[in-house]
Amino acid sequence: MNNVYLNLAVAGVRGLKPYQPGKPISELEREYGVSDIVKLASNENPLGPGPAVLEAIADEVDQITRYPDGAAYELKQAIARRHGVAPECVTLGNGSNDVLVLLAEAFLQPGLEAVYSQYAFAVYPIAVQAVGATAQVAPAFDWESPQPLGHDLKAMGQRVSERTRLVFIANPNNPTGTWVTADALEGFVASVPPQTLVVVDEAYADYVDDPTYPSCPDWLEKYPNLVVTRTFSKAFGLAGLRLGYALSNPQVADILNRIRQPFNVNSIAQAAGLAALGDPEYLARSVETNNRERDRLAAALAELGLRFIPSVGNFLLVDFGAPAQPVYEALLRLAVIVRPVANYGLPDCLRISVGTAEENGRLISALGKVMGEGGA
Numbered sequence: 001m002n003n004v005y006l007n008l009a010v011a012g013v014r015g016l017k018p019y020q021p022g023k024p025i026s027e028l029e030r031e032y033g034v035s036d037i038v039k040l041a042s043n044e045n046p047l048g049p050g051p052a053v054l055e056a057i058a059d060e061v062d063q064i065t066r067y068p069d070g071a072a073y074e075l076k077q078a079i080a081r082r083h084g085v086a087p088e089c090v091t092l093g094n095g096s097n098d099v100l101v102l103l104a105e106a107f108l109q110p111g112l113e114a115v116y117s118q119y120a121f122a123v124y125p126i127a128v129q130a131v132g133a134t135a136q137v138a139p140a141f142d143w144e145s146p147q148p149l150g151h152d153l154k155a156m157g158q159r160v161s162e163r164t165r166l167v168f169i170a171n172p173n174n175p176t177g178t179w180v181t182a183d184a185l186e187g188f189v190a191s192v193p194p195q196t197l198v199v200v201d202e203a204y205a206d207y208v209d210d211p212t213y214p215s216c217p218d219w220l221e222k223y224p225n226l227v228v229t230r231t232f233s234k235a236f237g238l239a240g241l242r243l244g245y246a247l248s249n250p251q252v253a254d255i256l257n258r259i260r261q262p263f264n265v266n267s268i269a270q271a272a273g274l275a276a277l278g279d280p281e282y283l284a285r286s287v288e289t290n291n292r293e294r295d296r297l298a299a300a301l302a303e304l305g306l307r308f309i310p311s312v313g314n315f316l317l318v319d320f321g322a323p324a325q326p327v328y329e330a331l332l333r334l335a336v337i338v339r340p341v342a343n344y345g346l347p348d349c350l351r352i353s354v355g356t357a358e359e360n361g362r363l364i365s366a367l368g369k370v371m372g373e374g375g376a
């Protein structure tokens, strides 16, 4: 398509490709005429929203003629309590995507640089490029590594220069499910210069049960250039409401607060987030279900002879050893949506979110059928 307005757009925007989300259920229904669809494409919580959240939303609905509390006083207090930090350390976002973009807008411009890893979350390149800054992409570990395709912090450190203002570390990373230990990460944070902010994206932190996984919010006082982002979209099950946050030193939060939209988090999301934090049982059940089902799914994939990356998140990256698009399409015809990752430079792989036992069963039997037919 020849877009005649493209040369009017600012330089960074001209080369951008839009983020490719997982295919929505309604779209598959429309396009393929299938029903009873299993969506394992966007790392959403398969349990659905918890009862406390649904109740809070119902209670808040009659307030929607009013603007939300722009300072989100109560929710910030609750988040601060959860992490043992001051409320001044919290910046809320319309999803954590929002705060990632705010960081890029606040600290990057043409001539300045951001570092991230090959195969890192696709939002980082978009955020960096949109503001005209330069990305330094560090090669990832290879498939033979204990963290296949994971972040190589040494390679990332080698790309930090005096022009680097942001480093993005997804821990765990999406789409690989890999992660970095507390020792390795702290060594990295301690090694970068003070003008480089290290953004640790902990979207999947709630799922990780390894004792060597870092507790980054505890490091904020020691490392003023550290920023930690979290989301309510994954284990908390609120992806559709768009709610996330950054934890940082209050001076960084002050800067983000200057550029965020005054009402970037809507009132329903604020009420739901507060209720979600008040329902630790739902979170525990979500994590427990996921981690159990992830192990079962992994075993079933292994039985099908497929290579995948051991994941600490709620998804698995599976390597089909040949272009995976036909497998993706064959699964769509069987009413199962997974996620292509060719846009990450991984055309042979698909990312599969962990669903309920029933959903995973549907996926495995569909995959068995597709693989039995010789790939697609």
Ligand SMILES: *Cc1c(COP(=O)(O)O)cnc(C)c1O
Pocket (backbone or CB within 6 Å): 043, 094, 095, 096, 097, 098, 121, 170, 172, 173, 174, 201, 203, 230, 231, 232, 233, 234, 239, 242, 243, 244
């Ligand atoms: C899903 C995800 C997010 C969260 O996005 P939201 O905007 O909070 O929904 C952030 N980082 C990574 C690595 C993710 O996979």
